[in-house]
Amino acid sequence: DVKVTQSSRYLVKRTGEKVFLECVQDMDHENMFWYRQDPGLGLRLIYFSYDVKMKEKGDIPEGYSVSREKKERFSLILESASTNQTSMYLCASSPQSGLTEAFFGQGTRLTVV
């Protein structure tokens, strides 16, 4: 089975902290994605990566950065956490070629206080 694993299910951080959300996939997928999910807004794409060290902004990249040093790992970084970044964060991966679905992790519920 494809597995996408996010390092934390729940996180509580203080305003201004630097926060790292980690995601690892075991299917050798080229593409990896970070979404945030908020009630009524669905899943919004923050950043995605189509190869090691490659990244591209999604729809809401402000306040976030990403790192992809290895193919299996994609990290989301909140440089200075703010309360409006309280959300559910979802990581996903997919092969680059072909028409296939993306596989999701279980999500990280981040609360910024």
Next chain:
Amino acid sequence: GESVGLHLPTLSVQEGDNSIINCAYSNSASDYFIWYKQESGKGPQFIIDIRSNMDKRQGQRVTVLLNKTVKHLSLQIAATQPGDSAVYFCAEKRNRAGGYNKLIFGAGTRLAVHP
């Protein structure tokens, strides 16, 4: 801008009835569509997909219909069960130059199944 969206935010059905969840998309160039199910506290899980060269695809108790003329997608669940209660998302895959495809999601529809 172009988007994928859902007509109904919440759908309540009786156990055993059929459910229909609708989705509208606006990018006629999209060539792949997916339905995901998300249960409380979990990440989205793949249900069924359909390519743009098809208008219907069936799985176990689920059917996806694609109407490219009106850019409409629907998910039909037969004999809805309590375990079907979840939020359902449609997603559209937009291929970009260089093959860097990404999924665009709708807002989601909550399906509530009552005994």
